Amino acid sequence: MLEAWTGAQIRAAEQPWLDAGEGDALMRRAAHGLAGTALALLDSRNRPRYGARVVAVAGSGNNGGDALWAAALLARRGLKPSAILTAGRAHEAGLAALRVAGGTVVRLADEDSSSTDGDAAARRLLADADLVIDGILGTGGSGGLREPAAGLAAHLEDLRRDGTVAVLACDIPSGVDADTGEAEAAHVTADATATFGGAKSGHLAGVGETASGALTVVPIGIEDALPEPDVRRLQPADLRALWPTPARSAQKYSRGVLGVIAGSPQYPGAALLTTAAAAAAGVGMVRYLGPSSVGTLINARTPDAVCSEQQPGDVHVQAWLAGPGTNDDDGQLDRVRAALAAAVADGTPAVVDAGGMSVLPDAGAAHLVLTPHAGELARLLTDRLAASGEQVERADVEARPLHHARLAARITGCTVLLKGATTLVAGPDGAVFSQADATPWLSTAGSGDVLAGILGAVLAGVAEHPEPAERLGLGGDTRWAAAAAVAAAIHGRAGRLAAHDPAGTGAGGPLHATAVIDATAPAVRAVLAG
Ligand SMILES: NC(=O)C1=CN([C@@H]2O[C@H](COP(=O)(O)OP(=O)(O)OC[C@H]3O[C@@H](n4cnc5c(N)ncnc54)[C@H](O)[C@@H]3O)[C@@H](O)[C@H]2O)[C@@H](O)CC1
Numbered sequence: 016m017l018e019a020w021t022g023a024q025i026r027a028a029e030q031p032w033l034d035a036g037e038g039d040a041l042m043r044r045a046a047h048g049l050a051g052t053a054l055a056l057l058d059s060r061n062r063p064r065y066g067a068r069v070v071a072v073a074g075s076g077n078n079g080g081d082a083l084w085a086a087a088l089l090a091r092r093g094l095k096p097s098a099i100l101t102a103g104r105a106h107e108a109g110l111a112a113l114r115v116a117g118g119t120v121v122r123l124a125d126e127d128s129s130s131t132d133g134d135a136a137a138r139r140l141l142a143d144a145d146l147v148i149d150g151i152l153g154t155g156g157s158g159g160l161r162e163p164a165a166g167l168a169a170h171l172e173d174l175r176r177d178g179t180v181a182v183l184a185c186d187i188p189s190g191v192d193a194d195t196g197e198a199e200a201a202h203v204t205a206d207a208t209a210t211f212g213g214a215k216s217g218h219l220a221g222v223g224e225t226a227s228g229a230l231t232v233v234p235i236g237i238e239d240a241l242p243e244p245d246v247r248r249l250q251p252a253d254l255r256a257l258w259p260t261p262a263r264s265a266q267k268y269s270r271g272v273l274g275v276i277a278g279s280p281q282y283p284g285a286a287l288l289t290t291a292a293a294a295a296a297g298v299g300m301v302r303y304l305g306p307s308s309v310g311t312l313i314n315a316r317t318p319d320a321v322c323s324e325q326q327p328g329d330v331h332v333q334a335w336l337a338g339p340g341t342n343d344d345d346g347q348l349d350r351v352r353a354a355l356a357a358a359v360a361d362g363t364p365a366v367v368d369a370g371g372m373s374v375l376p377d378a379g380a381a382h383l384v385l386t387p388h389a390g391e392l393a394r395l396l397t398d399r400l401a402a403s404g405e406q407v408e409r410a411d412v413e414a415r416p417l418h419h420a421r422l423a424a425r426i427t428g429c430t431v432l433l434k435g436a437t438t439l440v441a442g443p444d445g446a447v448f449s450q451a452d453a454t455p456w457l458s459t460a461g462s463g464d465v466l467a468g469i470l471g472a473v474l475a476g477v478a479e480h481p482e483p484a485e486r487l488g489l490g491g492d493t494r495w496a497a498a499a500a501v502a503a504a505i506h507g508r509a510g511r512l513a514a515h516d517p518a519g520t521g522a523g524g525p526l527h528a529t530a531v532i533d534a535t536a537p538a539v540r541a542v543l544a545g
């Protein structure tokens with residue numbers, strides 16, 4: 016599991032070392048890891064190490080100190096170091112080490128300076144650089160980059176996009192909030208980031224996810240002092256442990272029955288996709304409740320689904336999937352209401368997707384998993400915050416996804432899975448998961464229905480088997496958020512397979528929602544095979 020902490024949590028874990036006067040030792044370890052990551056980044060680009068020009072861009076704090084020390088260390092490996100200082104002050108020992116290593120130093124002009132010689136010299140250094148280490152701001156930064164660093168970062172991004180320079184962020188791309196991944200203003204975008212002691216929540220959410228590039232966690236000796244993580248990301252081994260794999264003695268009821276209330280004669284597609292996806296993900300049985308005209312269509316694609324016009328109270332299921340493609344005309348929304356009321360009352364977990372979110376019970380519970388995209392989350396929050404008159408727009412959610420997912424979990428009392436390039440899951444108990452297993456090719460109509468079906472299958476499978484989550488320290492209400500993260504990960508991986516985009520970079524080509532369904536079983540097999 017990749018675990019991440021806030022800046023304050025990391026600082027608290029460092030404090031005993033600082034109190035004992037061992038701050039320098041921490042910084043040396045950080046700089047050492049940073050230098051190693053720099054060499055690996057050059058190697059990955061087939062750039063020779065010897066003679067490579069490395070520029071440390073350093074702000075006034077310890078983040079700049081790390082970058083200056085790392086550039087000095089790299090001089091011993093044959094690289095040519097230099098530094099650009101973005102503030103009036105710089106870390107003294109780091110700067111001295113860089114000078115001893117033979118590095119030239121230029122300082123950017125600040126508002127009070129009449130000379131801009133430093134700015135021109137800085138741009139010349141960047142133009143010749145093979146590698147830039149961004150040490151402008153770390154966990155002590157707040158509020159995004161200001162001038163003159165902001166202009167330099169914009170110029171650096173032009174060079175990075177052209178491919179002339181590789182950018183390595185020290186701890187966190189400068190200007191990105193280490194706790195939230197938000198960037199209020201200008202920020203650095205990195206090809207790779209080396210972070211110290213533990214990943215920061217800001218690496219796994221919002222702008223911070225994209226701006227960090229490839230993340231390397233460098234241990235500095237404080238790890239045992241870290242508390243429960245703020246954000247988690249499930250890795251393949253975790254998915255393997257959490258996937259509802261049938262026991263030898265399993266039968267379809269022990270594996271879980273999923274009751275699906277989706278689709279309508281007007282929108283049958285959502286019913287077809289969710290039931291087929293749940294079946295593909297290996298649920299014990301799918302019970303579809305809805306109009307017989309839709310049931311007939313479902314059985315043409317998924318003959319194993321049991322379809323009827325029964326009401327939720329007539330059937331016994333281990334999980335519900337309620338909402339996609341439903342409308343008020345044919346009684347489907349009444350079924351959704353009844354299923355959600357029953358789920359709250361009897362503890363049966365439920366996926367609440369699309370239209371289901373408009374008939375959510377006032378008092379939710381962690382075992383109800385809402386699956387909004389940013390637009391749906393904005394509507395849900397605006398509805399719930401109507402009394403205060405607060406309006407939440409889609410763009411607000413996109414700019415501050417972690418904040419809004421957490422807010423929605425708190426207000427609704429439900430687990431909230433916020434869909435996007437990175438999918439965030441927030442539980443009402445405060446647990447957060449961030450999964451970035453997808454491919455941009457997944458942003459296609461019906462893809463969310465497939466996710467809902469996979470999630471329904473996972474909830475049905477884990478409903479009566481809490482032990483694997485407990486073994487990973489994800490017991491109690493956190494297990495519902497963990498189950499949602501598992502589903503998001505498998506959906507993303509199925510998308511990558513379907514798009515032929517193994518790294519999720521956007522390589523490969525288009526996919527159809529049904530291709531994601533067909534790739535679901537192979538994605539599960541690949542995870543289980545390890
Ligand atoms: N505490 C420690 O012993 C260790 C710290 N480490 C490094 O130290 C970093 C944190 O260092 P600091 O606490 O010195 O903080 P930073 O280096 O992030 O920067 C803090 C300085 O920047 C200024 N500042 C804040 N926001 C700004 C903005 N938007 N524009 C311009 N200036 C701004 C502040 O006034 C302050 O002087 C970590 O990210 C990590 O890289 C590592 O060396 C590991 C050990």
Ligand SMILES: Nc1ncnc2c1ncn2[C@@H]1O[C@H](COP(=O)(O)OP(=O)(O)O)[C@@H](O)[C@H]1O
Pocket residue numbers: 388434435436437438453454455456457458459460461462463464465466506
């Ligand atoms: N840029 C992207 N990169 C990766 N995955 C994405 C991206 N955009 C959307 N997705 C994923 O695709 C799915 C789209 O769901 P949704 O918006 O509900 O579509 P629909 O309602 O049409 O089925 C979600 O799982 C989401 O996480």
Ligand SMILES: [K+]
Pocket residue numbers: 078149150151152153184185186187188189
């Ligand atoms: K930085």
